[in-house]
Amino acid sequence: MSLATALFLAFFGTAAIWFGVVVFRTHSMVRSAIALLFSQTAIGAMFLVMQAEFLGVLQIMMMATEMSVMAIFMVMFMMDPGGMGKMDMTHQKRLSLWAGGIGLVAALVVIWTAGWQGPVPDVPGADEQARLLGRELLGRSMFIFESAALMILTAMIAATMVAIAPQEKDSQ
Amino acid sequence: MIWLSLTILAPLGAGLTTLALRRMPEAIALTGAALGLAGAIALLAGVAGGADVTATLPFLPDLPIRLVANPLTATLALVVATVAAMVLTYAAGYMSHDPERPRFFGTMLMFVAAMQLLVLSGDWITLLAAWEMIGFASYLLIGFWHRRKGVPGAAMRAFLYTRTADLGLYLAAFLLIGIAGTSEISATLSTTGTPALIAGLLLLFAAMGKSAQVPMQDWLMRAMAGPTPVSALLHSATLVAAGAILLIRTAPMLPGGALLAIGIVGGATAVIAGLMALAATDLKRLLAASTASQYGLMLIAVGAGAPVAALLHLIAHAAIKSALFLGAGVFQHDRESTDLDTLAGAGRARPGIFAGFVLAALALAGLPPLAAFYSKDAILAAALDSPSAAWFLPLALAGSVLTGAYMGRALKVLWSGTPEKPRDKVPLMAVGMGVLVILAATLGFAFKPLEAMLGAHLAEPGWIVPAMGLAVGLAGLALGWLLAPARLLGPLLAPARNGFPLAGGMDALVVRPTLALARLCDRLDAWIIRRVVLGGIVAGTQALSRRIERAEDSLLALLNAVGRLNLSLGLASLRFDRDTIDRAIFGLVDRTIALGTRARRLQSGLIHREMALTVAGIALVTGVLLAAPFYF
Amino acid sequence: MIPELMIALSVGAALFGVGLYGALSQTNLVMIIMGVELILAAALLNLVAFWRYLHPDVTAAKMFVLIVMAVMAVEMAVGFGIAIARFRSRGSVEMEEARELRG
Numbered sequence: 001m002s003l004a005t006a007l008f009l010a011f012f013g014t015a016a017i018w019f020g021v022v023v024f025r026t027h028s029m030v031r032s033a034i035a036l037l038f039s040q041t042a043i044g045a046m047f048l049v050m051q052a053e054f055l056g057v058l059q060i061m062m063m064a065t066e067m068s069v070m071a072i073f074m075v076m077f078m079m080d081p082g083g084m085g086k087m088d089m090t091h092q093k094r095l096s097l098w099a100g101g102i103g104l105v106a107a108l109v110v111i112w113t114a115g116w117q118g119p120v121p122d123v124p125g126a127d128e129q130a131r132l133l134g135r136e137l138l139g140r141s142m143f144i145f146e147s148a149a150l151m152i153l154t155a156m157i158a159a160t161m162v163a164i165a166p167q168e169k170d171s172q
Numbered sequence: 173m174i175w176l177s178l179t180i181l182a183p184l185g186a187g188l189t190t191l192a193l194r195r196m197p198e199a200i201a202l203t204g205a206a207l208g209l210a211g212a213i214a215l216l217a218g219v220a221g222g223a224d225v226t227a228t229l230p231f232l233p234d235l236p237i238r239l240v241a242n243p244l245t246a247t248l249a250l251v252v253a254t255v256a257a258m259v260l261t262y263a264a265g266y267m268s269h270d271p272e273r274p275r276f277f278g279t280m281l282m283f284v285a286a287m288q289l290l291v292l293s294g295d296w297i298t299l300l301a302a303w304e305m306i307g308f309a310s311y312l313l314i315g316f317w318h319r320r321k322g323v324p325g326a327a328m329r330a331f332l333y334t335r336t337a338d339l340g341l342y343l344a345a346f347l348l349i350g351i352a353g354t355s356e357i358s359a360t361l362s363t364t365g366t367p368a369l370i371a372g373l374l375l376l377f378a379a380m381g382k383s384a385q386v387p388m389q390d391w392l393m394r395a396m397a398g399p400t401p402v403s404a405l406l407h408s409a410t411l412v413a414a415g416a417i418l419l420i421r422t423a424p425m426l427p428g429g430a431l432l433a434i435g436i437v438g439g440a441t442a443v444i445a446g447l448m449a450l451a452a453t454d455l456k457r458l459l460a461a462s463t464a465s466q467y468g469l470m471l472i473a474v475g476a477g478a479p480v481a482a483l484l485h486l487i488a489h490a491a492i493k494s495a496l497f498l499g500a501g502v503f504q505h506d507r508e509s510t511d512l513d514t515l516a517g518a519g520r521a522r523p524g525i526f527a528g529f530v531l532a533a534l535a536l537a538g539l540p541p542l543a544a545f546y547s548k549d550a551i552l553a554a555a556l557d558s559p560s561a562a563w564f565l566p567l568a569l570a571g572s573v574l575t576g577a578y579m580g581r582a583l584k585v586l587w588s589g590t591p592e593k594p595r596d597k598v599p600l601m602a603v604g605m606g607v608l609v610i611l612a613a614t615l616g617f618a619f620k621p622l623e624a625m626l627g628a629h630l631a632e633p634g635w636i637v638p639a640m641g642l643a644v645g646l647a648g649l650a651l652g653w654l655l656a657p658a659r660l661l662g663p664l665l666a667p668a669r670n671g672f673p674l675a676g677g678m679d680a681l682v683v684r685p686t687l688a689l690a691r692l693c694d695r696l697d698a699w700i701i702r703r704v705v706l707g708g709i710v711a712g713t714q715a716l717s718r719r720i721e722r723a724e725d726s727l728l729a730l731l732n733a734v735g736r737l738n739l740s741l742g743l744a745s746l747r748f749d750r751d752t753i754d755r756a757i758f759g760l761v762d763r764t765i766a767l768g769t770r771a772r773r774l775q776s777g778l779i780h781r782e783m784a785l786t787v788a789g790i791a792l793v794t795g796v797l798l799a800a801p802f803y804f
Numbered sequence: 805m806i807p808e809l810m811i812a813l814s815v816g817a818a819l820f821g822v823g824l825y826g827a828l829s830q831t832n833l834v835m836i837i838m839g840v841e842l843i844l845a846a847a848l849l850n851l852v853a854f855w856r857y858l859h860p861d862v863t864a865a866k867m868f869v870l871i872v873m874a875v876m877a878v879e880m881a882v883g884f885g886i887a888i889a890r891f892r893s894r895g896s897v898e899m900e901e902a903r904e905l906r907g
Contacts, residue, residue, distance in 0.1 A: 046852075
């Protein structure tokens with residue numbers, strides 16, 4: 001409940017939002033990807049501010065990698081990666097705006113009318129958090145952990161399968 | 173008690189068996205008759221010993237059937253049983269060639285049973301019933317050969333005469349029962365005064381019919397159309413005796429006026445019937461008229477106040493007249509007819525039978541020591557001693573003379589003439605007749621003990637009365653033998669032959685009107701049947717058939733309507749099916765397809781659309797879940 | 805009323821709205837994936853904020869965060885695999901033309 005935290009959160013939050021908007025407003029694909037990167041990094045910073053060090057670091061590292069990959073893919077697949085053409089690549093814009101707006105408003109309404117109260121127990125230190133998380137991960141949530149691993153494995157195989165070019169039967 | 177029932181039930185059982193089995197009728201009949209005879213003998217023996225047997229059988233309330241066996245009734249029962257047994261023996265031979273023997277013997281036995289019931293009856297109701305039964309049996313037996321000409325008419329006439337006279341008995345019985353309060357005969361005999369006089373006269377009327385007294389003697393003549401055994405049993409000893417029995421039994425009750433009337437009627441009959449017998453051209457008619465005449469003598473005795481004398485004469489007459497009839501039957505068997513001219517000399521051909529016939533005839537004429545001598549003397553003595561001797565005695569004497577006369581005539585005819593050799597031996601007939609002849613000869617000796625048993629004391633005849641009786645009897649026989657009837661009767665011959673019809677006789681007075689009435693009723697009946705019943709039936713049937721036709725038409729119309737209804741129902745059902753159901757179903761199908769088609773538009777395949785829908789769906793579900801507190 | 809929580813959650817709401825707009829309005833598959841990334845990031849933010857300001861002692865919340873991150877990665881991987889396959893067969897990943905599943 002300190003002012004600094006609040007200010008930092010506000011700062012990084014605004015940054016995240018602004019960069020998120022930039023993702024969809026810019027015509028350049030690369031810039032979209034970079035903007036998204038920055039947005040995600042801001043969110044990671046927010047994590048750090050909120051004393052979830054492990055998660056924050058994780059977020060920043062993961063998102064950096066992901067966005068880089070995404071940028072590569074964008075360049076691969078987009079018509080106009082540089083955004084020189086300035087074509088409006090959207091559809092159902094009004095519907096989307098409405099949907100986004102309603103979602104935003106509904107969420108805000110819920111947030112501001114919910115009335116969450118303290119008292120809040122103390123936040124354990126970073127080491128402590130890491131130790132607790134490790135305990136949690138390999139203790140109570142082992143099953144979830146394993147399932148998640150399985151899911152990742154399946155996804156890897158699926159993505160590979162999908163991405164591999166189909167062999168032609170009469171290729172010889 | 174056993175003998176009492178045996179006397180009645182033996183002939184009854186034998187009769188029913190004969191009618192049912194139709195086989196060996198003679199054997200069954202003779203067995204029944206023998207048993208009945210045994211019963212009667214035992215009964216009389218018991219009664220003579222002092223026992224007074226009575227039996228009471230429940231019937232109507234306050235009117236039980238009473239049977240009583242006192243000396244009087246037991247004696248009569250024995251008479252009936254004896255004559256019945258002998259006549260049935262005779263009939264076994266007489267009817268041996270008749271194909272309808274079972275009916276004959278059955279009816280004869282039924283008659284015997286009914287007669288025994290009458291004789292032994294102790295109350296008026298039983299007596300009336302038995303009276304009717306013997307009348308009916310007589311009708312059946314007289315008309316036995318109903319296919320012969322004249323026979324059914326004779327039977328019907330006999331029935332009508334006796335039936336008319338029975339009215340008297342009915343009225344007398346009801347009068348006596350009403351006054352005495354009970355139906356027991358002996359109780360009613362204490363009636364006195366005017367009711368007794370009226371009852372007596374009514375009883376006389378009934379007796380006149382049954383015993384063929386003047387003016388109702390004609391039926392007996394005509395009854396000779398029946399078989400001879402019938403004549404021997406019914407019309408000499410039993411049925412015609414019923415009238416005399418009635419008067420003998422009710423004698424204690426009868427006042428002087430009634431007795432006088434009885435005596436006058438009896439006397440008139442004795443003379444008139446005797447004349448008829450004398451003028452008769454047929455042996456059986458002669459004997460029938462003789463029967464009426466003898467019963468007239470009995471009625472004189474009753475009128476003179478000596479019913480016991482009448483009873484004695486009844487017993488003697490039963491044996492004698494039966495024997496005479498049986499003899500006549502034998503001659504009839506020889507000559508195939510009973511006409512006196514045809515029978516001339518028939519007696520000579522059969523000496524034995526003729527000897528019996530002669531004996532019986534002499535007995536009837538009143539020669540001692542044969543039976544009727546004593547009884548006739550008793551009658552003459554009673555007539556002499558009675559208050560109305562001036563009437564009774566001359567009539568009795570005249571009757572006796574005529575008795576001898578016609579018997580002598582009969583003997584003369586049977587003796588003189590050319591005899592023909594008889595064809596066959598008649599053993600059974602001879603036996604039956606023979607026993608009766610013996611009885612006719614010897615019964616006289618039983619009369620004194622009989623008188624003692626009956627507790628009656630007849631006036632000692634002295635010597636005047638027997639002398640008178642013998643004299644008139646011999647005189648009569650001589651007259652009959654020597655002189656022809658035409659000479660004797662002179663101008664009376666023709667009326668006597670015809671039965672002295674007065675103003676047309678009973679025929680015109682009673683029979684013709686009755687038959688005319690019967691014919692009128694018949695025509696009325698036929699008219700009623702034709703018009704009302706048949707017409708009604710025919711009309712009714714036609715109306716019914718018309719109604720049925722109309723009903724049929726309406727039914728047909730109904731069926732048509734039902735059919736049309738069914739068709740229209742089917743059509744309606746079809747239309748309903750087609751229009752509503754099919755339309756509904758196909759409509760449902762079409763709408764489902766339309767709905768599906770519209771739903772297909774959602775499936776654009778475009779990612780963004782799908783995502784939009786997904787978002788909307790999520791928003792909806794979230795909203796519903798979040799609003800849960802408000803509706804739960 | 806915890807101000808930091810409010811701020812963090814509001815940021816998350818805004819990110820969610822932006823991401824939704826993007827996912828629905830973009831024609832390119834990669835851009836759509838980006839939008840979905842934003843939405844998931846917003847969810848992550850909310851999770852961490854809740855953990856930090858309401859239940860810091862519950863480590864399971866962090867597990868949740870890890871799983872969501874895994875999901876993000878997996879989704880991106882598979883999505884790009886599909887994009888490759890699509891690109892190979894059609895030559896573009898514009899979702900406007902992807903009408904084969906219509907009907």
